[in-house]
Amino acid sequence: MKPRVQTNENGESLGVTYEPEDGIFKRACNAVVTDDSKDIIKSVVLIIDEINRGNVSKIFGELITLLEADKRDKGNHPIKVTLPYSKTLFGVPSNLYIIGTMNTTDRSTGTLDYALRRRFAFVTLKSDPNVIVKHYEKLGNDDLKAIAIDLFNNIKAFITNPKHLCGDLCIDDLMVGHSYFMASSKEELQCKVEFEIIPLIAEYINDGILTVNDQEKEKAFDAWASLHPVQIVDDEDEDNIDEEDE
Structure with a gap:
């Protein structure tokens, strides 16, 4: 229904009517x-x-x-x-x-x-590192391709770490889209990581979708902001580290 203002011959409003449209x-x-x-x-x-x-x-x-x-x-x-x-x-x-x-x-x-x-077919569009590879091959920038792929794989490993991932959402739901890792320069990629990827991961943590302590979060965010992967440590690795310390 769309409102229509009704007027008299003098242009004065007579009120509003609603007509189907x-x-x-x-x-x-x-x-x-x-x-x-x-x-x-x-x-x-x-x-x-x-x-x-x-x-x-x-x-x-x-x-x-x-x-x-x-x-x-x-x-x-x-x-x-x-x-x-x-x-x-x-x-x-x-x-x-x-x-x-x-x-x-x-x-x-x-x-x-x-x-x-029941009336729709559901299709998941997954983050695809091959799209990132093709993007940088088209640009002819193998160095930036290596950096972007390393970051993609590292962030995926960070999210899927059994220590971090909780709830009923899986990696297909949470993984950052491949377009975030596609840039024309190192500076642009750094901006995307700092102002798009990191805030998104921070929201996951704040909402309790990922369980990450402050020390792990700060370490990961600092590394990614510098376009470097962060070391991923799971429970088994921590047990091995504790045994070596003993």
Whole structure:
């Protein structure tokens, strides 16, 4: 519903009325083009960034059923619903594709319920060191490639250290994205580490996602800020060190 200001012949306001107006989702559905035989000849992709930042079930309402493949216009059991304001019949075309993105570490949002999960396929986009390698090979900078890959592997080892990792989140949820390690110069990489990577790891620690004491944290952050890996010590290594000290 969109507000409309009503005025008289003198331009004086008579109040506000609300009129139905197509939203983004309906406009995306209407944008799918068909030919005379009703065959779909153009697909439309609707991308919803940070899809878990809203109550998706309430946002879609009854329309969530229409997302199912067999309930769409070319499905085996096509159905339509009557829209509450315009009172018109509405269905979802088979060639409308919805892509939702989400950050699984974002704890400020609610979880997605099972009704929504049944209607979407979930694909994890993992941090890929090969992308970093290709980036620096394209630049022809082997020295910076070595530094970036060492940092990537070191930070991954730091996060997955059994001493540090806790809770129900795994490395695919927590690992810093490969784009953070891709820069055009050493100075740019250093800025990314200092102002993007380190603050993110600090948030993990502050939120209790990673269990790291102050001494370990300071040592790691100082090393990374200088573009150097930090020595990772797990419980077994500590036991060996204690035995050697004895």
